[in-house]
Amino acid sequence: MxxxxxxxxxxxxxxxxxxxxxxxxxxxxxxxxxxxxxxxxxxxxxxxxxxxxxxxxxxxxxxxxxxxxxxxxxxxxxxxxxxxxxxxxxxxxxxxxLVARKERPNKKPDNNDSATPRSEEIIPWGVAHIGGGQVAEYGTAWIIDTGIDSRHPDLNVDKSRGANFIKGKNTTEDGNGHGTHVAGTIAAKLDGFDVVGVAAGATVIPVRVLDNNGSGTMDGVIAGVDHVYRNGNYGDCVNMSLGAQGFSNALDSAIKATANRGIIFAIAAGNDSANAANYTPASTTHPNVYTISAFDINNNFAWFSNYGSAIEYSLPGVNILSTKAGGGTTTFNGTSMASPHFCGLAIIGSYYISHYVNNDPDGMPDPIPRL
The missing domain is CATH 3.30.70.80 (Peptidase S8 propeptide/proteinase inhibitor I9)
Known part of the structure; x- marks a missing residue:
């Protein structure tokens, strides 16, 4: 067992x-x-x-x-x-x-607050660094996370195909903020306000497996992948900013079966400064599954990022500005922020290797893709 x-x-x-x-x-x-x-x-x-x-x-x-x-x-x-x-x-x-929510604000995001003023659009450094901000004529990202703020004006959210696997109120709204931030990096609109995502305007679908406190269960995560298998289409991208030390055969099997349908997975490598091969689903290997490490604005490997042979690419993960639940924008760090950059690239589809990260702990610099 x-x-x-x-x-x-x-x-x-x-x-x-x-x-x-x-x-x-x-x-x-x-x-x-x-x-x-x-x-x-x-x-x-x-x-x-x-x-x-x-x-x-x-x-x-x-x-x-x-x-x-x-x-x-x-x-x-x-x-x-x-x-x-x-x-x-x-x-x-x-x-x-969730990791590192010790400094979470006392007030949870209010997704009903439509009074948040919109600022002039900024292209986040990570999106610009990989040639993002391209309008996606089509494309879908499934966000297996804490939900997505469907009222955020900078996101094209399809709740009808979403799902909730958390007990309590049956909602895919994001009371935590993590999933909304991930969604913005992938697909925030090119509309002159807030931020712009790598695949601007692509559809984002919330698959809620973590509650407002960032808590859930492994069986719920697997249910989320099972939902994508049933409802996803060839060429869609799934972002999983989730990780586990050890190995889950059930989750590994579910991801591989879904990837066999031509659905692409962007998976965060983890923030433990350790070998990603010892974590799941970072260790999952499949032609359509990509495990992503993180680097900073100077292409330096992020001190917190996991590393090793399980990594396919490295993407921006330090001081990442993106959409905030309740409206507006906020900045986070982590491989959680790196993997959605790749999900955006996967939606656009035509990327190439531009550079390699500096100071990769495993001695094998991870490649940096861009449009």
């Missing part, structure tokens, strides 16, 4: 880099995968057996992977696995949290 040790959204706000709270193993909660050939009748038998053993089913996965997330006592789980050989993998469910 694979066990995840640390999972967090890849975001830092200011030095020093705060460690994420250790994840809480959710009591008697598990993610189980079935053989892909499982029949509907057999899935129904497993479902009924979980219920008969006083268990509970939270998420059903029918697309990217076959499986479900359940609550069941360990002894009953062992009996379930023994009875049904169609169950090929089981892993513990854990909490998902």
């Amino acid at each position: 694979n066990r995840l040790l640390t999972i967090s959204s890849i975001l830092i706000i200011s030095a020093p880099l705060y460690a994420a709270d250790l994840p809480v193993q959710l009591k008697n909660q598990y993610i189980i995968q079935f053989d892909n050939t499982i029949q509907k009748e057999k899935r129904s038998e497993i479902t009924q057996e979980v219920i008969n053993k006083k268990g509970h089913i939270k998420h059903q996965y029918h697309n990217a992977i076959k499986g479900m997330s359940i609550t069941l006592p360990p002894q009953a789980l062992a009996a379930l696995k023994k009875r049904f050989p169609e169950i090929i993998h089981i892993e513990e469910n854990i909490t998902v949290t």
Whole structure:
């Protein structure tokens, strides 16, 4: 059974880099995968057996992977696995949290505040550095994150295709700010106000797997990927500014299956100054999956960024200005901010290698793509 040790959204706000709270193993909660050939009748038998053993089913996965997330006592789980050989993998469910929210403002973003004055448009240094700010005639980015502020006038948000996998109010609105910031770097409009994204005006779709406090669960993240598999199209890009120390077979499998459909993933490498190969989903390898490290305005490798052979490219991740939940703009740092730059490039589609980062800790400088 694979066990995840640390999972967090890849975001830092200011030095020093705060460690994420250790994840809480959710009591008697598990993610189980079935053989892909499982029949509907057999899935129904497993479902009924979980219920008969006083268990509970939270998420059903029918697309990217076959499986479900359940609550069941360990002894009953062992009996379930023994009875049904169609169950090929089981892993513990854990909490998902944001990194470095220690200095979060007391007031949460108010997405109903339409009075925020709009400033004259600025092209953020990161977007300019890679030749961004090009109008996207078409293109879609799925933001698996804290949601997106659909009222932000600088974003083209499609809520109709979005999804929420957080308990409580069923909404894809962003009460935290992280997902809205990511969305702006990818696709803020070229309209003369606020900022402009790499693929300006592209459609952004919120897949909310973290709540207003930046908390969620691994089974919810997998449900988000499963949603994209079912609703995404060839050439779409998925941004996952999420990371976990260790390995999740279920998440890895779901991402690869979705990438097989021609959907591109931009994944943050992580902010632990460590080898990205020891983190998931940063370690996922597939032709359509790109793990992204971060650099500063001088092309210097960001001190916090993970590194190693798992990295495909490096993108701007220090002092990144983008859209703010509730209106206006704000600045964040982190590989969370680097991966959406690549997602924008992927939407435009025609990029090339312009430079390589300085001072890469692994001695193999990551390439810097640009339009």
